[in-house]
Amino acid sequence: MEREILYIIDGEYKDIQDYLKTKGYSASNIIDLKKYENGIMLNGVWAYMNQKPAVNDRLLVRVCENKKSENILPVDIKLDIKYEDDDIIVINKGGDMPIHPSLNNYENSLANALMHYYNGKNFVFRCINRLDKDTTGLTIVAKHFLSAGILNIAMQNRQIKRVYNAIVKDDGRLPDVDTVDLPIAREDDTLIKRKVSFDGQRAVTHFKVLKRFEKYSLIELRLETGRTHQIRVHMSHIGAPLVGDYLYNEDDYGKSLVRPLLHSKSLEFIHPITGERMYLECDLPADFKEKIGKNYV
16 A cells, blocks of 8 residues: 655654654554655655654655555455545444454455455555454454554544444343443453453443333443453343343343344544544444334334
8 A cells, every 4th residue: 555645844843753743653653664765755855753844844754565464365245335545444344244364254354355355456454443243333444554553542542432332131220321330351261251350451331222122222332441342241241231142141032143233333533644533423234123123213
């Protein structure tokens, strides 16, 4: 992937590196740019990071990645693209699709699909907000190392706002609005399952009920943290497991479904290069609508 980004220096800065840090560039971004001949151009001349720019100077950043994810097989899988530009692509991921290839999932991942979509181009797969295999909805993929570095810092600083929908078991006692602030750790003797454990990592989930039905509710969730299976573990712990959740819902109710009914509804974030505030939203998937029926619009 090749990309040129032009900045006009708008104030006093110690040096070019200082300026780029104000734009969200990570330390690894800056190290990578130093490797490229003409990676940083100040007023048309190849520059060093320790040079001091002046107001109204033209700073050109040049990204040129001559590599791709060699070990990911390109596979022709239909993609539901909600947004794309030179720096990012946002996909509405379907169910039964892992983010990365893995054991028994070598050819059905989002990475496989994108390697085919960019077939013939230098593309390194870098997913920012990773979803579980069975979770549907919006996920961001960076198209070069610069946008990836900036967005990863935004994720660490909780600056990418994520909203989910879920359908959960509800006997009528689920609060209209609540916050679950309980640490999560790995279950003993398993690599997959998680549990609430006070020796785990802090996890915070906010939720509100959108619509109640006879035995379940449609809810909206907002995450402050991003622990593995966070929503599934928290909702199960408070007695409202996700319908169809084969790991955390031991009730017979909902077991006929093929996946936990969890959907990444919307994302709000600052574009890593343009600085524009981005808001993207997608519709509920078909299995949600089938479960809700005509009772909810």
